[in-house]
Amino acid sequence: MLRQPIRTLLAAALLPAALAHAASPNDTLVSPRVADGRAVFSVHAPDADAVQLTGEMLEYGKAMPLAKGADGVWSVDVPGIAPGTYRYTFRVGGVDVVDPRNTEATRSQTRVQSLLHVPGIAVEDAQPVPHGAVAVVNYRSPVFTAPRRMHVYTPPGYAPAKGPYPVLYLLHGGGDSDENWSTVGRAGFILDNLIAAGKAKPMIVVMPAGHVPAADGSIAGAMTAMSADARNDPFTRDLMETIIPYVESHYAASPRARDRAIAGLSMGGVQTGNIALAYVDKFPWVGIFSSGWFPEMRPDVERLHGKDMDKAAKTERLLWVGYGKTDIARDNSKAMLKMFAAHGMRYQELETEGGHTYANWRLYLARFAPQLFRD
Missing domain, CATH: 3.40.50.1820 (Alpha/Beta hydrolase fold, catalytic domain)
Incomplete structure (x- = not known):
């Protein structure tokens, strides 16, 4: 009996997984994108009816709505953010969630929030100095x-x-x-x-x-x-x-x-x-x-x-x-x-x-x- 090449067997084994994970905008999404004192926040939530941004960089108690794109990515551009570090979350379906594309987060007693850092305060930035x-x-x-x-x-x-x-x-x-x-x-x-x-x-x-x-x-x-x-x-x-x-x-x-x-x-x-x-x-x-x-x-x-x-x-x-x-x-x-x-x-x-x-x-x-x- 002829044996199938190992490459063919691997391809056949991986095919179902590949089909199960079709390409998604979420695969390459970057959030937040920070430049020149502004930040663009994005989240892939194709089934959501509304998404809001809440965070310390906004006016206290204010939630900012995100706009939905044809690809199911919701985004908002927030200008004029002063240098510093801020905690934020997305509100999806009335539930506060972390930014799934941002690995920087912080835990308080009862919740987890994502972190935004806007450079510009020298003593707070990650400078090219020895670190502890x-x-x-x-x-x-x-x-x-x-x-x-x-x-x-x-x-x-x-x-x-x-x-x-x-x-x-x-x-x-x-x-x-x-x-x-x-x-x-x-x-x-x-x-x-x-x-x-x-x-x-x-x-x-x-x-x-x-x-x-x-x-x-x-x-x-x-x-x-x-x-x-x-x-x-x-x-x-x-x-x-x-x-x-x-x-x-x-x-x-x-x-x-x-x-x-x-x-x-x-x-x-x-x-x-x-x-x-x-x-x-x-x-x-x-x-x-x-x-x-x-x-x-x-x-x-x-x-x-x-x-x-x-x-x-x-x-x-x-x-x-x-x-x-x-x-x-x-x-x-x-x-x-x-x-x-x-x-x-x-x-x-x-x-x-x-x-x-x-x-x-x-x-x-x-x-x-x-x-x-x-x-």
């Missing part, structure tokens, strides 16, 4: 039954022999996760660029998960994180008893208080303020971004931490506070600074344009980090 690394670290904590996770940045050329390195503990906001500072927050790129320019010291940056999970690991409320009492927030115990010891035993991290900083945005800013006051001797470098205690909590802050603020006035090396002119946390930030001033605490204050957004928080990190760990 961001590791995803999974760990167990005696505080929680569910597994925990954090992201850890190590600077370019990191090596234990070059240590010990100072450490910045960088906290996210409400609804976000330990991933957001290193994705939409561009923390790694910002530190890479600052270190390469000699503007910041090489440092380890630890980005932990600040939310408190329920016993089954599901997301619970953040009210303990937004109280006036650090010790009432289980995250504080996780940070002090598990995260810091883990970092100082697994990395070339300095155990000295003078080499330890803490900063956070929004919810993470309240956590930062609570922890910095509850542990004045352990965090001499403090950054609070778009945050401050709510009015009903301030009497408790005075009661719990009045003496701590008096002590911080004498020992703290840096207290840096930033907020936007239209920031929802602006009034709380200013009231917090007034309370600090009443206790003789010195601080640096920065009011910027804009509001409660990562555009500001990236800027604040770029201003705060160069001042850390200076004698």
Whole structure:
């Protein structure tokens, strides 16, 4: 019996698969396409009745309709996008979905969003400089039954022999996760660029998960994180008893208080303020971004931490506070600074344009980090 050539057999075997996957516009679709401050977003959804674009590059709460082409590709051209990084999704059939042609994405507590980066802010862009690394670290904590996770940045050329390195503990906001500072927050790129320019010291940056999970690991409320009492927030115990010891035993991290900083945005800013006051001797470098205690909590802050603020006035090396002119946390930030001033605490204050957004928080990190760990 004559044997069929192997090439013929392979062709016959692959034919059904080839027929099942006929050529589609989706095969070569590129989205988003970014050039000259504008971006074209596209998605192949031939059966959809309508598609909308939602995202941080649009006016708050606004959804932009896409137009459908004859090939089933929906597209929209968005001009005038300021340089920066933005989260976005498509709304198809009333459901928010990620851009299937964009591999850059970020996860918050309850959703995944695609990322758009528009170059033009030098400290946030991927420059031709040495780059550090961001590791995803999974760990167990005696505080929680569910597994925990954090992201850890190590600077370019990191090596234990070059240590010990100072450490910045960088906290996210409400609804976000330990991933957001290193994705939409561009923390790694910002530190890479600052270190390469000699503007910041090489440092380890630890980005932990600040939310408190329920016993089954599901997301619970953040009210303990937004109280006036650090010790009432289980995250504080996780940070002090598990995260810091883990970092100082697994990395070339300095155990000295003078080499330890803490900063956070929004919810993470309240956590930062609570922890910095509850542990004045352990965090001499403090950054609070778009945050401050709510009015009903301030009497408790005075009661719990009045003496701590008096002590911080004498020992703290840096207290840096930033907020936007239209920031929802602006009034709380200013009231917090007034309370600090009443206790003789010195601080640096920065009011910027804009509001409660990562555009500001990236800027604040770029201003705060160069001042850390200076004698």
